[in-house]
Amino acid sequence: LAKTTQPISMDSYEGQEVNITCSHNNIATNDYITWYQQFPSQGPRFIIQGYKTKVTNEVASLFIPADRKSSTLSLPRVSLSDTAVYYCLVEGAGNKLTFGGGTRVLVKP
């Protein structure tokens, strides 16, 4: 079962880019990397998923190096509404979709 490690918290300012790195040293060949966002009193919401290199959608980018032992979620030009907890998951066949502690991102004006 691939374990993930993320920073506990990060502060940023409106308009800046936020990069959150997740370590997953024992990721398996068939595992995917997925990021979720959670606001207070809500369930997590899917942000982005990738397997290797770079994936981009309308809200974020996900960078995965060749060895896939880490991944970086990039949030461009954050706003106050991006203040949330961000979770990195490693999903593989038979994985029990385990969430780690997440990274609390605080965006300041």
Next chain:
Amino acid sequence: NAGVTQTPKFQVLKTGQSMTLQCAQDMNHNSMYWYRQDPGMGLRLIYYSASEGTTDKGEVPNGYNVSRLNKREFSLRLESAAPSQTSVYFCASSERPGGLAGELFFGEGSRLTVL
């Protein structure tokens, strides 16, 4: 399209009482999950059901039972509630079992307090 619906949203129990949290999804998803989230903590998997008719333990199954009633519904039962089970419970569903590039869809949560 309601997505994942959990009931009740709030519940207060006394120690030793039993209750069932209900979860239903209308997305025709195969897999369903129950998580708990304690204050300031991440989510911990209690039980999951990869497909209709199957259930399996997650990280913290002790004190809980589940039933995959049909493809739509997945219930979580506390047989004898304890204060340590005070938490927010989230149900989730996905089209495919974990590990096959699936996306989890979560309900709004059920806040349980055990006195």
